Amino acid sequence: MLNALVSIQVIPQAESGSNIIPWVDRAIELIRVSGLPYRVGPMETTLEGDLGQCLDLLQNVHAELVRLGCPSVIAQIKTYCPAPVGSLYQLTEKYN
Numbered sequence: 001m002l003n004a005l006v007s008i009q010v011i012p013q014a015e016s017g018s019n020i021i022p023w024v025d026r027a028i029e030l031i032r033v034s035g036l037p038y039r040v041g042p043m044e045t046t047l048e049g050d051l052g053q054c055l056d057l058l059q060n061v062h063a064e065l066v067r068l069g070c071p072s073v074i075a076q077i078k079t080y081c082p083a084p085v086g087s088l089y090q091l092t093e094k095y096n
Contacts, residue, residue, distance in 0.1 A: 001050045001051055001052050002050070002051045002081050002082040003048070003049070003050065003051075003081070003082055003083050003084070003085050004048070004049065004050070004051040004054055004079055004080060004081035004082065004083050005046055005047075005048050005079070005080040005081075005083045005087060005088060005091075006046070006047055006048075006049075006051070006054040006055070006058070006077065006078070006079050006080075007044045007045065007046040007047075007077065007078040007079075008027075008044060008045055008046075008047075008058055008061070008075055008076070008077050009043060009044040009045075009075065009076040009077075010023070010024055010027040010061065010065070010073060010074075010075050011073070011074040011075065011076070012024065012065060012070045012072075012073055013070070013071055013072040013073065013074060014070065014071055015071075023065050023068065023070050023073075026064065026065065026068065027045075027061045027064075027065060028040055028045060030057070030060060030061050030064060031045055031047055031057065031061070034047075034053075034057050036048060036049040036053065036054065036057065037049070037088050037089075038088075039088060039089070044076070044078075046088060047088075048083065048086075048087065048088040051079070051081050054079075058075065058077065061073075061075075062075065
């Protein structure tokens with residue numbers, strides 16, 4: 001399939017004043033253990049891989065957060081496809 005860069009911003013919806021950070025941490029942990037290259041940013045996490053794998057992972061993130069009791073999840077997703085293989089780090093290398 002097509003290589004892609006996929007960025008996701010997970011926004012757990014919870015009661016006012018609830019701490020959403022544990023759900024965000026869990027989402028990032030699922031991305032980490034997926035084995036796909038990724039980079040965590042202050043507002044979103046970007047991963048690189050087969051587009052189907054990336055979308056499946058995002059579906060799993062949603063399902064896991066709901067399973068853990070998150071009332072609902074909003075996610076903003078951006079894709080760059082087809083992306084050059086290895087572009088996750090190459091596109092921003094000059095800024096590091």
